[in-house]
Amino acid sequence: xxxxxxxxxDELIIEDVHFSYGSxxxxxxxxxxxxxxxxxxxLGPSGCGKTTFLNLLSGFLxxxxxSVLLRGEPIEPEDPHFGYVFQSATLFPWLSTVENVEFGLRxxxxxxxxxxxxxxxxxxxxxxxxxxxxxxxxRLSGGMQQRASLARALAMEPRLLLMDEPFGxxxxxxREIMNDELLRLWDELGQTVVFITHDIDEAIYLSxxxxxxxxxxxxxxxxxxxDLPRPRSGxxxxxxxxxxxxxKELIDDISQVSALKKKVQAAQMN
Ligand SMILES: Nc1ncnc2c1ncn2[C@@H]1O[C@H](COP(=O)(O)OP(=O)(O)O)[C@@H](O)[C@H]1O
Ligand SMILES: [Mg+2]
Numbered sequence: 165x166x167x168x169x170x171x172x173x174d175e176l177i178i179e180d181v182h183f184s185y186g187s188x189x190x191x192x193x194x195x196x197x198x199x200x201x202x203x204x205x206x207l208g209p210s211g212c213g214k215t216t217f218l219n220l221l222s223g224f225l226x227x228x229x230x231s232v233l234l235r236g237e238p239i240e241p242e243d244p245h246f247g248y249v250f251q252s253a254t255l256f257p258w259l260s261t262v263e264n265v266e267f268g269l270r271x272x273x274x275x276x277x278x279x280x281x282x283x284x285x286x287x288x289x290x291x292x293x294x295x296x297x298x299x300x301x302x303r304l305s306g307g308m309q310q311r312a313s314l315a316r317a318l319a320m321e322p323r324l325l326l327m328d329e330p331f332g333x334x335x336x337x338x339r340e341i342m343n344d345e346l347l348r349l350w351d352e353l354g355q356t357v358v359f360i361t362h363d364i365d366e367a368i369y370l371s372x373x374x375x376x377x378x379x380x381x382x383x384x385x386x387x388x389x390x391d392l393p394r395p396r397s398g399x400x401x402x403x404x405x406x407x408x409x410x411x412k413e414l415i416d417d418i419s420q421v422s423a424l425k426k427k428v429q430a431a432q433m434n
Pocket of ligand 2: 214
């Protein structure tokens with residue numbers, strides 16, 4: 165069982181990272197560390213560099229200076245150390261659900277077709293999609309498509325799960341169901357999760373720690389250690405005094421960052 169002691173350790177070490185798109189700096193000395201099995205959420209208004217940060221963790225982007233280390237080693241994008249779940253499900257429309265889940269395993273080329281199918285079915289079952297394996301993605305609802313994407317990421321059995329606003333396109337009720345499913349899977353599988361969202365409730369409900377990003381290139385605005393007990397459940401966790409206290413604090417933080425964003429934008433217009 166994960167606990168809040170999973171905070172700020174040595175699974176991932178991001179140290180003094182500098183990164184720019186051309187002449188536009190996004191991070192100018194960003195540092196943070198993440199423990200094995202920690203659930204870290206990253207909050208921030210759009211454009212503050214959340215996706216860029218995740219891509220530095222995946223190795224899709226390389227820092228201009230500083231280091232990103234996973235268990236002490238630099239990250240190589242070709243090393244399948246992570247599962248990535250995007251905001252839109254990005255399933256191949258011409259492949260069935262199970263074929264989509266098998267896709268990465270096929271690329272990795274380590275398993276026989278029977279082993280691939282067995283593994284894909286195992287993770288489809290875990291995300292509650294057994295019985296839908298032969299459906300094309302178009303026949304699945306938005307929530308089911310995100311479950312399939314999650315199964316696809318989990319089937320690679322990564323130690324690190326990177327999620328970029330994965331439930332942002334879902335309605336509020338489906339999102340809450342997916343939050344519970346994700347916590348159940350995380351509890352069972354124990355990966356380290358870096359989860360991006362702009363939803364404060366979701367960040368609090370899920371994580372051991374919430375990191376609020378500042379405007380580029382300022383890096384971390386603040387980190388909040390989340391002491392809400394686990395296991396969490398909607399009716400208990402979302403109504404706890406501590407939940408509301410965190411929520412109030414984070415609303416205040418985000419509004420400070422947003423106010424700064426408006427100020428910077430106004431200055432750029434003049
Ligand atoms: N490939 C790119 N080239 C140039 N600028 C980019 C690129 N991707 C993102 N940006 C800019 O970098 C900033 C941070 O973007 P991003 O990481 O996508 O933020 P977020 O995910 O928080 O919305 C934004 O101003 C965005 O316009
Ligand atoms: Mg983004």
